[in-house]
Amino acid sequence: MKPPFILRLIGGAIVVAAALVILAWLFLALPGTDGWLVRVVYAAFAVLAFVLLRERVGWLALALVVLAVIPPAVSFVIGLRSYVGLDSASYAEEEWKVRSLPEGRRPLIVHLSDPHFIGKADGKTYEGDEWKIGVLDETAAKIIELKPKFVIVSGDITDRGTAAEWEQAEETLLSPLAKAGIELILAPGNHDLQPFFIEPTKGPPASRSGRQMSAYLKVAARYATGLQTSDGSPFERRMGWIPPSEEEIEKITQQWLQCSMGCPSEGIRGCSYGCNQWLDRQVLSFEKYVEVEDACGAWYPMVRLDKDSGAVFIVLCSNRRLVETAGTNAIGELGDKQIEGLRKSLNSLPTDVRHVFVVLHHTVVKRPGERWGLPTRWDQRGIFDSSAFEFATLPNRLPESLEVVRILQSMAAAHPKIRVHLAFGHRHAAFLGKIDQKDELAGRPWVWVSEAPAAYDPEGGIWIGYDSPDNKWMKWRWWNAGQ
Numbered sequence: 001m002k003p004p005f006i007l008r009l010i011g012g013a014i015v016v017a018a019a020l021v022i023l024a025w026l027f028l029a030l031p032g033t034d035g036w037l038v039r040v041v042y043a044a045f046a047v048l049a050f051v052l053l054r055e056r057v058g059w060l061a062l063a064l065v066v067l068a069v070i071p072p073a074v075s076f077v078i079g080l081r082s083y084v085g086l087d088s089a090s091y092a093e094e095e096w097k098v099r100s101l102p103e104g105r106r107p108l109i110v111h112l113s114d115p116h117f118i119g120k121a122d123g124k125t126y127e128g129d130e131w132k133i134g135v136l137d138e139t140a141a142k143i144i145e146l147k148p149k150f151v152i153v154s155g156d157i158t159d160r161g162t163a164a165e166w167e168q169a170e171e172t173l174l175s176p177l178a179k180a181g182i183e184l185i186l187a188p189g190n191h192d193l194q195p196f197f198i199e200p201t202k203g204p205p206a207s208r209s210g211r212q213m214s215a216y217l218k219v220a221a222r223y224a225t226g227l228q229t230s231d232g233s234p235f236e237r238r239m240g241w242i243p244p245s246e247e248e249i250e251k252i253t254q255q256w257l258q259c260s261m262g263c264p265s266e267g268i269r270g271c272s273y274g275c276n277q278w279l280d281r282q283v284l285s286f287e288k289y290v291e292v293e294d295a296c297g298a299w300y301p302m303v304r305l306d307k308d309s310g311a312v313f314i315v316l317c318s319n320r321r322l323v324e325t326a327g328t329n330a331i332g333e334l335g336d337k338q339i340e341g342l343r344k345s346l347n348s349l350p351t352d353v354r355h356v357f358v359v360l361h362h363t364v365v366k367r368p369g370e371r372w373g374l375p376t377r378w379d380q381r382g383i384f385d386s387s388a389f390e391f392a393t394l395p396n397r398l399p400e401s402l403e404v405v406r407i408l409q410s411m412a413a414a415h416p417k418i419r420v421h422l423a424f425g426h427r428h429a430a431f432l433g434k435i436d437q438k439d440e441l442a443g444r445p446w447v448w449v450s451e452a453p454a455a456y457d458p459e460g461g462i463w464i465g466y467d468s469p470d471n472k473w474m475k476w477r478w479w480n481a482g483q
Helices: 005-027 036-053 057-085 133-146 163-179 205-223 235-239 246-261 269-283 295-299 336-347 380-385 387-393 398-414
Strands: 087-091 109-112 122-124 130-132 150-154 183-187 302-306 311-315 355-359 419-424 431-435 447-451 462-467 474-479
Touching: 005 036, 005 057, 036 057, 109 133, 130 133, 133 163, 133 462, 150 311, 150 355, 150 419, 163 183, 163 205, 183 205, 183 311, 183 355, 295 336, 311 336, 336 398, 355 398, 398 419, 398 431, 398 447
Parallel strands: 109 150, 150 183, 311 355, 355 419, 419 447
Antiparallel strands: 087 431, 109 462, 122 130, 302 311, 431 447, 462 474
């Protein structure tokens, strides 16, 4: 006996909807589901379910719905495991968000993050947040008034990495600070480098990511002048390259298309990968060629030593892996080269160093009370503000996060006279704290953490670090445009 027409109609609609979702998961890379073998097996199960159950619409609908929810469920479990495995931090001994600023004292450090310049005066960011240039104008003016020696900008300087956004970032923030005699320490964010945020163009993906990387490196070389690359060369000296003209880019694109069309099959990675490698060499033609996806590993960590203050800045690029998919565009990745470079940089510090600042965009620790990272409220804003969403759906690489923390903990324990600081952004949240030490390091100095929120937010703000007269400790203060 056939089920009623309305039930068959509902079942058919569910089958179609589930099939469309399954097709979407095949093209949308999520953590744990982006390997080609995983996709082939997944597609095979979907086809098998359809073949075996095509005469039983109800069972077919159920099977396809289960298949449709498997990819996000797997990604969530992988991300939640990464989140739970991260080290925790606790609030610092300093008063939380102290707003009174010492009069007549020059700060050593100002830490801001995620200004997300959008290239126009007002509008919305890629995520749909309200953005007004006035907030950043006020922030830049306040920093110039404070006259810190250094300003850390821990990534997402731009919203999409376009030329107009970089021009606005220079005009509003970077150039005024540099002209005021303030030295800048810049780290790249995922919005600065990931091709996912660029509007689709006719050109090949590799050329878009290459232009993003080169645009960031040009700005960083212009304003972060004290940094040295991982091989000890001054950053600006490594930038002896001439970007191709629009005519040359058009010619290169046509040659790339011819190369790609010569591939036996679009699915054969070796051929298309070779075409992209060739393209990268043309678009990103540095004095010493750097692979686009390995630029972070080849150039970073970058180091700046300031003998007067006894401060060392070690900048990491946590965007080594460039992607164009929604599920992976915010995942942080450092790579083995940077991890080893961080260890070497810390092991070769001069004896008179008093402060070490490790700067990157992505977070590697949890805040207090976030054991599981569950939302404090279950509306849309509360869910998106929760670290469960950030880590469980878009996780950082757990092994790398733990390795960074262990390296810094060992540094702090071995050199108790050196204050070790970790500065990052990415979560658009403010936090000042310290990383909990392991049991065997109990009683040793902490690793201090400053997490800066979105600088375009009136309720966001900046961290201001005041050095002690004997260069042995830091006192942090808070300021935002809305206070």
